[in-house]
Amino acid sequence: MTWPPLREELRGIEPYGAPQLDVPVQLNVNENPYGPSLACAADIATAVAGAATTLNRYPDREFVELRTALAAYLSTDTPHGVTAEQVWAANGSNEVMLQLLQAFGGPGRVALSFAPTYSMYPEYARDTVTEWVLGRRESDFSLDLARARDLVKERQPSVVLLPSPNNPTGTALPPEAVATLCEAAQDGIVVVDEAYGEFRRTGVPSAVELLPEHRNLVVSRTMSKAFAAAGLRLGYLAADPAICDAIRVVRLPYHLSAVTQAAALAALRHAPELLGKVDELRAERDASVDWLRTRGLQVADSDANFALFGTFADRHAVWQGLLDRGVLIRETGPDGWLRVSIGTADEMMAFKQALTEVLEEEAP
Template sequence: MTSFPPIREELRGIEPYGAPQLDVPVQLNVNENPYGPSPEAVADVAAAVATAAATLNRYPDREFTDLRRGLAAYLNTSGGSGITPEMVWAANGSNEVMLQLLQAFGGPGRSAVSFAPTYSMYPEYARNTMTEWVTGHRAEDFSLDLDAARRLVEERRPSVVLLPSPNNPTGTALPPEAVTMLCEAAGEGVVVVDEAYGEFRRSGTPSALELLGAHRNLVVTRTMSKAFALAGARLGYLAADPAICDAIRVVRLPYHLSAVTQATASAALRHAPELLGNVAELRAERDRTVSWLREQGFTVADSDANFVLFGRFADRHAVWQGLLEHGVLIRETGPDGWLRVSIGTADEMTAFRDALTIVMKTEQMRDTP
């Protein structure tokens, strides 16, 4: 050992994951729902937490039975059918759900596959569980090249395939035939379709929940952080064959979901129609943003999420910095030359468009001899 602390060598010098948290007027960088819970929902959450607080001297229900019932009922109205509580698992954000999946099904001597560009935390889950990380690549329009994807999965035989749909950071959704093909190609491997942004998908874009009955190795993950406007509660969940949920129990930490988290999430589910009430407006605002960006001459990825990836910039950091100087924070992520903007309120998106117009004029003047 050459230095203290004795951190694993592959972790030495690595910066922790995290988007900038800056106090600016317009924050459009972490794909939050800009519309907070209603007073009614807040009151119900507060009452549920107060009830839970009276029992905090005891450990919570480690099987979170009531919450699983509520999540199953919700999923059966959100693209699924026949989903039972035994098919549902939850954890502290979909990040912990993913980590538990890699703990259960990855590990030394095993591999996980995904297709870049994709969510930047995936390789970190693999690293932290000592799972070999294998990266395939997407087509020019960020769709999945099905033949190439099949070949890679059949060649590498991964124990886990990670497929975000809609993809982050591109917003690209997977067609059902891609999910079916990869479930078949993976054999006994687990295929995880990450639908963190599933509620924002465009009309006619199906959920992978519809395929659960056909593929026992399919896992569909969701979160309450995005469409439910519950990012501060940290509740992610999945639907899968009960045997997969049973396997995750082996690696979960004792009583991993607190009584407060369970009470908060269950209360939010009682207000699902209300909390999801602004999803349609966010979809419309996303589509308006895509149209406007294309009218300005940008290349824009088709999006089924609550964010838009656009470019291409010779110096994307300069554009990001220019927007920040005008009080608008977006995300410098994805392939080189691209930026991602989360969809906010109508006023926030107006501020974004105004700031981007000014910044691009400044950049053009700087580039003019």
């Protein structure tokens, strides 16, 4: 037997991860470029110091206080409100998704999404021995609802994964698309991944509003993006309480540390400040999309804090040209496309200058 005795389907696979390079302008992993204020950081430090005095004890495994605070925050997105019993959290939305696949996927079951989609989804399916089925989006990255519904009815997935805004394209789903697929997937759950939900454009609703109408709907969020807390690793979801109860079966004991709970609660107390740059980033995104289009490039409509643009005969050469000029973006998405995270005004100016030079260099 080959050593180590790894599962055969995992042999030769590289671990997931974007390049982490020390360059002046890092616009490749959709981070919020604005960190917490000194006052917010001090409050988090005080909260963590308090938790440190009780580290000899296990944390609250039901993290009731945190779930209550997250429910209050989510309730601002729906007139129906959200209760603590409808909320679950884990170490980043990645662990939330993995727990959902552990609970509702598995051998003999199907997880389904529509390409292009988040590149980690098939890995969650693989890791839980769940069959992975991939439909296709249209050329503008929207969903043909009739075709999508037919695929769901044909394959009867136990989990449907719908990022909205979509990663890597930035496009959001209309409420009717979510409702249609929830009705089609009666024997499974439909997960609307709103990791970038706070960046959606005015008038684009959150799927949280649809929770009372669909017991199989799950809406996931993260504190990594709009909350400027990627280093905190806190993701969460809202769903029917029965779904939260089911996740308890597969969660690891005391999976959220006392330190994580304390830091997340402190960050939520500073939500207005941490979310204060969202409008500025939206404006910078829209301006960047317009600028890219003036350069003759295709750009996907974006409700996220990034823009997908192209197309290039050799996208790697463009990516490398930007990197050579100290600007790191992401080589991801369909062939020929690149994705840039929205940074500060200065960072976006550096990106535009570098891309202008690369395009002029690449021009025939």
